[in-house]
Amino acid sequence: MTVNRVQVVENILNANDQVAQLNRDVLNQAGVFSINLMASPGAGKTSFILRTIQAMQPDVKLGVVEGDTAPVTIDADKINAAGMPAVQINTGGECHLDAVMLRAGLQQLPLSDIDLLIVENVGNLICPAAFNLGTHINLLIASIPEGDDKPYKYPNIYRGLDVLVINKTDLLPYIDFRMDYFQQGVEILNPGLTTFTVSCKTGEGLDAWADWLRSRLAAHAQK
């Protein structure tokens, strides 16, 4: 039997897709709408989740799965402090969440009491793009300090997105960031992508995101 690296990787991805479908079924049966939240390290994933919890209270019940490469509960602690159930998954050094890890996380959450599940992936613009988790939408947070060339340099993650959030607009006065150049790069990879421009620090732009999310939640509940 000859096993090469490409074949092993393909087998892993096929097995992952099967578990992703199971996750989707579990989420649909429980009536949970779910988001795979991806970003670079430090783009503001946890701040965005906290702002979303705030905007959805009190009528939308949230749950969060936190993916971390190390056994630290910094992010999960912040979510719990905001009164929402959070489960931490330590990937053991792996650079992404996969469907099996999320399956383990789902089993620890009270899904029947949750309307919206946010899965905070590991901070990385490359590996998470290759692993379908079974969630309903893929959302990327890009942040102004990362620079305006990121869609050109990390195209795969942009191609697979349903929603893009551009965060840290409060830093625009201090950074050379050509919004036109950035958005042109996104448009080539993912034409017409739903995009929100926000500052999780000041709250700017988050109302539009919350309105969009509420409409998606309503549509999901009617299914």
Add this chain to the structure above:
Amino acid sequence: MTVNRVQVVENILNANDQVAQLNRDVLNQAGVFSINLMASPGAGKTSFILRTIQAMQPDVKLGVVEGDTAPVTIDADKINAAGMPAVQINTGGECHLDAVMLRAGLQQLPLSDIDLLIVENVGNLICPAAFNLGTHINLLIASIPEGDDKPYKYPNIYRGLDVLVINKTDLLPYIDFRMDYFQQGVEILNPGLTTFTVSCKTGEGLDAWADWLRSRLAAHAQK
């Protein structure tokens, strides 16, 4: 024959280490001092290289290997525009450089005309930490907007460092960044780590880095 994933990964890493040793031999024979430059996307790797080129001119001859996950030459073009030879390696979607990729890059550079080689790794805080390239030192650029919790969340990359550069200090007035908390996290993982605090935008702090680098180059040339 039973092949599991862990075994395949171990075989890949062992083979990588053998090629890394070859790279080190090639670099030593040519009298080249080399840096594996790692960081998150957008931490300022290319700006740091451009500042280093500027500080080392005219007596130190630089060469650069640019690792990118996509076939874009944005960074390599900037280095070439600064008058230095740059080779771009497209990892084909892979999340890190490995020793085999660097070997291919070295073969395209005029090593006998180079004193200092900077290898710009793929923007990622996880995967590059696992792959020895054969370079002389591992350097990480952390940037202020990424947040002060990164050593706690990405410990593996901090453990393997020889030098840490904290970049974008010009943004400190606009961001909640607890320098003590950050440096405490680094100290636990890598006690006494050589650290430079700089702004590649304003130039602040880069003289100390340039002095340190010149002394390392001089020590390497005497070997």
